[in-house]
Amino acid sequence: MQYVDLDARVGDLSGVLDPARYLSHLPSISGRLPPGARAFATDTDHYDFRSRRCVKDLTLRAVRGAGGAEMEVEFQHNCWKHDRDLLIRYTGVSGLVADPADGDRGAGLGPVILDEILPHGDGCSHEIACWDGTLTIVCRDLRATWTETTCSGKS
Template sequence: MKYVNLDAQIGDISGVLDPVPYLEQLPALASALPVGARAFATASGHYDFSGKRCVKDLTLQRIRGVGGADGELEITFRHNCWKHDEDLVIHYTGVSSLVTDPPGVDHTLDIGSLVLDEVLPHEIGCSHEIAFWEGTITVVCRDLVATWTAQSDCPVAP
C-alpha cells in the first residue's frame, strides 16, 4: 500500500491500522479516479471501522472471470455477522492485471479477513489493492463498480 499504513505505531502500541494518510490524500486523488472507483473509495463509512459498509473484516468468497477474454473480473466478499449485514461484490472492467500474494489466491484459500484496501489512479484507470491478514489481491483496471447486497443469514440476538 502506498498510503494506508497496516503497521502504524501510536504511542507504545504497534501494529495499528491507519488509513489516515490515504484519507488525507484522497481528495486530491479522487478527481483522477474513474467514476465507479471514485464512488467506492470516497463512500461514507468506507474506512469507518465500526461502520456497516467498512470493508474491514469482510472475507473473500469468490473470484470470477480470471483469465477471461472480456477483461472483466468479479470479486465477492462475504459479510461478517458481528459487523455487516451486506455482502460486497466488486465488478472490475478493462482488467489488465490481477496479482495475488500468495500466488493463485481464490475462494478455496483462506487468507484471513480483509484488513483494508486502497484505490489509486493508474494510467489505464485505477489500481485496487486489497490487504488481508494472510495475503493481498491487486487489480489494475479501467474502472470498478462496488455493490453492497443485503443478507439475512446472521443469527438474531435474543
C-alpha cells in the same frame, strides 16, 4: 500499500490500522479515479471502522472471471459487523496479482484488513490487504455493490 498504514504506532501500541494518510491524500487524487472507483473510495463509510459498510473484516468468498477483461470479486459479511455482502465488478481488467502471505497459492487470503484504490494509467489499481495475503487488480473501472444477506449469528 502506498498510503494506508497496516502497522501504525499509537503511543506504545503497534500494529494499528491507520488509513489517515490515504484519506488525507484522497482529495488530491479522487478526480483522477474513474467514476465507480471514485464513488467507492470516497464513500464516508469505507474507512469508518464502526460502519456496516467498512471493508475491514469482510472475507473473500469468490473470484469470477480471473484472467478475463471482466471480473467479479465477492466478499462475505462478518455477522458481528456487517449486514450485507460486497460484490465488486471490475471492467477492463489489465492486471491481477494474488499474493498469499505464505506462498501457498491454494490457500484463501482470509479476512480483509483494508484496501487502497489509486489512479493508474489503465484506470485504477485496487489493492486489498487481507490477513493471509493481498489481491491487486488493475482495471479501467470498478463498481462496488452491497447486497442483501442473512446473518444467522445476529439477533
